[in-house]
Amino acid sequence: MNWTDERVETLKKLWAEGLSASQIAAQLGGVSRNAVIGKVHRLKLSSRGRATSPRTRQKKAAPSTQGTTTTRRPRNTRPTTVSVGATALQAQFDEEPVARPYLRPTADVVVPISRKLELVQLTETTCKWPNGDPLSEDFSFCGNEAGENGPYCTYHSRLAYQPASERRRSR
16 A cells, blocks of 8 residues: 555545544545554654544634733642654653652561571471572571471561562662
8 A cells, every 4th residue: 555645635634633543544445543553653743632523622722812821730740641753652740759768667677697507407497598699608598497487487588578568669
């Protein structure tokens, strides 16, 4: 399918009227919706935002006022999306987010002294938290009492299993 000058002009006219890419493809015939979208991007036609009929656009048009007016935005505004040429939609924020560091309380945190067990010395009730590099000779496991909670002692369980909300905050 070739884009003739006549078809391109029809595309521009229908796009300006606010027709969707599917509607334009149906009127042009022999072209897909994606082909219309691709041509619109290559021609760098303006983005129209939400599709509305031409009649509702005329009703929404307000007479121009002379002088300058300023509009105030609420403090907590939602991000607005803007399309520039053939780029994807990009979110623009009015204010920069503020990173708030979250520190876990250090109360009643006891770091256990490792028993430095080797792999063959581990049992079902010993902590299997690895210490050091597995390729080095001084590699060992914690070896403290794990209980029935899982493979780690209380301290290493706190490190391994953090609540989901806490993981999200640290990112």
